Amino acid sequence: MSALAAMLGTRHALIQAPMAGTQGPKLAIACSSAGALGSIPAAAVSLETLAAHLAHMQSSALPYNVNFFCHQPTPIDEAQHRAYQAVLAPFYAEFGIDAARIAPASGREPFSEAACALIEQFRPQVVSFHFGLPTDALLARVRATGAQVLSSATTLAEALWLQARGVDAVIAQGNEAGGHRGVFLENWRTAWPKQPGTLALVAQCAHSLRIPVIAAGGISDARSVRAALALGAAGVQVGSAFLLAHEADTSPVHRAALRSSAAHPEEHQTALTNLFTGRPARGIVNRVMREIGPINWAAPEFAQATAAIAPLRSAAEAQSSGDFSPLWCGQNIAGCRETDAASIVSSLIV
Numbered sequence: 574m575s576a577l578a579a580m581l582g583t584r585h586a587l588i589q590a591p592m593a594g595t596q597g598p599k600l601a602i603a604c605s606s607a608g609a610l611g612s613i614p615a616a617a618v619s620l621e622t623l624a625a626h627l628a629h630m631q632s633s634a635l636p637y638n639v640n641f642f643c644h645q646p647t648p649i650d651e652a653q654h655r656a657y658q659a660v661l662a663p664f665y666a667e668f669g670i671d672a673a674r675i676a677p678a679s680g681r682e683p684f685s686e687a688a689c690a691l692i693e694q695f696r697p698q699v700v701s702f703h704f705g706l707p708t709d710a711l712l713a714r715v716r717a718t719g720a721q722v723l724s725s726a727t728t729l730a731e732a733l734w735l736q737a738r739g740v741d742a743v744i745a746q747g748n749e750a751g752g753h754r755g756v757f758l759e760n761w762r763t764a765w766p767k768q769p770g771t772l773a774l775v776a777q778c779a780h781s782l783r784i785p786v787i788a789a790g791g792i793s794d795a796r797s798v799r800a801a802l803a804l805g806a807a808g809v810q811v812g813s814a815f816l817l818a819h820e821a822d823t824s825p826v827h828r829a830a831l832r833s834s835a836a837h838p839e840e841h842q843t844a845l846t847n848l849f850t851g852r853p854a855r856g857i858v859n860r861v862m863r864e865i866g867p868i869n870w871a872a873p874e875f876a877q878a879t880a881a882i883a884p885l886r887s888a889a890e891a892q893s894s895g896d897f898s899p900l901w902c903g904q905n906i907a908g909c910r911e912t913d914a915a916s917i918v919s920s921l922i923v
């Protein structure tokens with residue numbers, strides 16, 4: 574067993590990436606049962622639901638990771654909301670949606686006192702963060718539970734910053750990764766075109782850090798795991814490969830897009846987009862990304878963009894269309910298959 578696996582409490586140095594909105598305890602338990610570390614994403618659920626998910630995990634007696642966003646929310650910007658609505662106006666007209674009735678909203682809540690209290694109650698083996706770290710006081714409370722603390726870095730500078738603040742391991746998230754960039758030291762508006770690929774980032778981090786580096790982004794099968802380990806990673810975090818797993822809660826339109834990509838990998842196209850939440854995340858290119866461009870400066874800050882686009886998403890999904898849905902997915906879907914999660918875990922063991 575590797576030192577990282579011992580730290581995670583697992584047989585393998587492999588983390589099933591937390592994937593907000595597409596999975597919960599079913600996938601996490603299947604992955605942890607198979608010897609990887611299953612993850613529970615907290616970003617898209619209420620605290621009540623999170624508590625239920627943690628109770629479910631606890632009853633399995635398996636090790637698991639709980640993941641939180643720790644962005645700094647910005648005040649609601651009504652003017653920016655209306656500006657983004659103006660960009661979306663032709664689509665509202667097409668679906669007969671009255672834009673004036675859609676109020677701005679803050680979207681997602683970051684890690685909080687109340688969330689920290691759940692960590693103190695359930696004491697998971699691992700707690701991971703995206704978009705930096707919480708306040709020193711909250712981080713100290715998490716540490717006091719005995720949890721191993723991980724966080725994502727999208728540059729070597731972020732990785733060194735996290736190491737200096739005492740995280741136990743860094744998740745080096747390369748540009749290929751599906752979902753949100755964990756970028757936090759620089760404003761994403763200038764940082765996003767500069768994010769290194771997994772190959773460059775993992776090699777740089779492994780060379781410069783004294784704590785374990787976990788590679789994330791574009792790792793989808795045994796070959797890509799071997800490549801990450803050859804670069805000096807102590808383990809890997811894999812997301813997109815699990816999106817078609819039987820135990821994932823991936824939505825029907827998202828599954829349809831992934832199935833089509835898996836069947837025609839030569840047509841699989843992803844891009845970084847801020848249209849759905851206000852921060853750049855990698856997803857399969859769909860109609861709204863094509864028609865207004867994947868990055869649009871009128872979209873409000875994270876996660877206020879969601880309010881304006883959500884009614885279009887609902888209307889399109891009611892017609893089984895993913896034209897306005899966030900179809901988060903990474904660049905490499907070689908290992909994304911419709912099978913049970915345990916088979917996917919075993920395909921990633923080297």
Ligand SMILES: Cc1cc2nc3c(=O)[nH]c(=O)nc-3n(C[C@H](O)[C@H](O)[C@H](O)COP(=O)(O)O)c2cc1C
Nearest residue numbers: 590592593614703750751752790791812813901903
């Ligand atoms: C559908 C989806 C949702 C994601 N949600 C989260 C999340 O809630 N928290 C997080 O830290 N990372 C999230 N990520 C990013 C993953 O942690 C990880 O960086 C990424 O999946 C690795 O790249 P891969 O998709 O190529 O395996 C998400 C990724 C995907 C594909």
